[in-house]
Amino acid sequence: MTTMTKNSTRLSRRAFLGTMVAGAGLIGLPFSLRAAPAAAGAAIAFDGDALILAGDTLSRSDGSGGWMELSAPAAGGIISLATHPARPGRIAAGLAGGGIALSEDGGDGWEARSQGLPDAPVTAVTVAAAVPDTIYAAIHGDGLWKSEDAGRSWALAMDRPWLADAERDVTALASVDLATGMGGIWIYAGTELGLTRVPDCFCRWQDVQPGDAMDALVSGNPAPSEAPLPEGMIHGLASAASLPTRLYAALPSGIWKSQDAGVVWSQISGTSALAVAVHPTNADQVVAITGDGLVESRDGGANWTALARA
Template sequence: MSALGLGVAGMVPRFALATSDGTAGVLAFDGDSIVVAGRTLRVSRDGGAGWTEQEPPGQVLALATHRDRPGRFVAGLAEGGVGKSGDGGATWHIGSAGLPTGEVNAIAIGSREPDLIYAAIRGDGLYKSEDAGESWALAMDRPWLDEAERDPLTLVSVDLETGMGGIWIYAGTERGLTRVPDCFCRWQDVQPGNAMDALVAGDAPPPANPLPKGEPVMSLASSPSVPERLYAALASGIWTSADGGLVWKQVAEGTVSAIAVHPEDETYVAALMGGALKLSRDSGATWTETAAT
């Protein structure tokens, strides 16, 4: 066991989470339920002991929920468009008006506004919908990092006082973490101070202890109950920040493709690690592997 304490207790047969082409699934909490999606969609209402399967409207590349809309799933689709279900995945409607063609590979729902949805289109930009996914408009170009535009691999809306209007959109990319205030004025590194300070200062000091430089950020999660608590899934493991991303610490090692945090309990975390679903009740200090379906 590593010094980071990846204490996996109660080992049981693994839940097959990879899609048929070998790609990892995506993950979200819907209240107390855990939702895992890819080419299929599975929901567990008992902490991973039992699962029900639903048919998604296509291969799901991104998945988002909101604590004020129980049973609503918003899915970014490999075939293009954004799928929305209001009944826990039983039925779906696809909204694509105003979206360009292409994979929707990252999705976020506004932390304060559950009908505000953000979608990243691979090779294009960041789009937003103010009517729960029915119509879309371009909000922002892709982040410019290391002399090139980078696709967001994951998005999360974070309710922090330092953002303009109190909201930041964080994006994980192949070259690390970036964010933009919801005025969509400029992508910027996570840094001390508020959004206006950063815009006036231009190049600002880096965060005190950032995520590993240049490592892809595959998944991000923010706890609505404690929004400054962030979790990040990287190839090196799971990292967490207690201050909105200024200072990060690694809490688990191993290949991690997706992470989610319970909407009412910032210490309850789910992660897809090495092809298995694992749960932590102590902010990632120890982990339990779920049962197979």
């Protein structure tokens, strides 16, 4: 993987923006039962035991092998999804047309939570592991934005990562409930060049290495990991809420797993993957959108089965 520390020590060039009032507009959404949809988009998340899948359509698994088709938010074009175990039914969706839509009822109804956000695609979204009302949104061409009130107001948290002499868009996000040594936890980010992370005090982007953020400041450039993620685009990241050191990543080269918070990775599928999600209470249950369709593993990636498709 490309070493990122040298380029990631730049502090944010922007002042932290003031809070902004968000708009609203509740939309009631009917649904109907159907088989699992083909995944042409690239967003998936667990809401409890149910799966929320955004592709050509938006669907929710019904727990018995079937799927309920949902109407998408009015703005449409979901490209990222996030949920939190402590807020069942709440789904945050990042929209290709810009902005965030929020559902509090498992996807039946949606409310716009976008006023004040830049008018650009939301390439990734995650909910803070320790504070479920805090949402992070990565904005194409802009930076990482933060809401502490479930999307009603937003403020800029951090510029995009500075990697290989340029700012890079964030393509995937995960909040990882492990101490940074600086009074908070981590936000991990996938980019077109690989994996990086930032403490949620937002002091700087840095390489993933053993130890905490203070160790990284002392060590400077870390020794390269013997088994990092391959260099290149990361399409999806998932942190296991029940086992925070367990991470999964979706890449063009396949699905990857880390047992040590992202320092060392192993490939658990060689099929190109677009998105990945892990069950909130079972770190071994993982579902991914791949070139072969929707697949699931119940044993941490040792074996995979295809989920039914339309």
